[in-house]
Amino acid sequence: MTQQEGFWQALDDLVANSEIVIDRPRGSRHPRYEEMIYPYDYGYLQGTRAADGDGIDVWVGTQQARQMTGLIVCVDALVRDSEIKILVGCTHEEMEQILAQHNSGLQVGMLIERG
Structure with a gap:
């Protein structure tokens, strides 16, 4: 197994062995930024921890x-942090739309599609 395959396998295992909690359903508004509407379900993996101390984010x-299709790596200039967002069950077009959402404010992101 290559290092890249091992990376994707580790993320697959994390998603497969965690409950996905959707706390911001498709069409809902961001709790602090009313103009932001979630185009797809957004939540986190229960029992995990990201750099911000909350669960690992999932679209x-x-x-x-329920297959992981990619990642978005984000840097937020305002709060000075970075995170990953796991993309589950997303088409290429959906991943591009989610990426555009992350690149529409102070946050910038990069899409890593699973090959």
């Missing part, structure tokens, strides 16, 4: 399979 697309 869930429209595909039925």
Whole structure:
């Protein structure tokens, strides 16, 4: 197994062995930034911890399979941190739309699609 395959496998295992909690359903507004509307379900992996101390963030697309399709790596200039957002069941178009959402403010992101 290559290092890259091992990386994706570790993330697959994390997603498969964690409950996805959706705390911001598709169409809902951000609690602090009313103009931000979530285009897809957004939440976190229960029992995990990201750099901000909360659970690892997850976007869930429209595909039925609960397979991880990519990542978005974000840097937030305002709060001076970075995070990953796991993309589960997202089409290429959905991933691009989510990326655009992350690049629309002080936060900047980069999409890493699973090959």
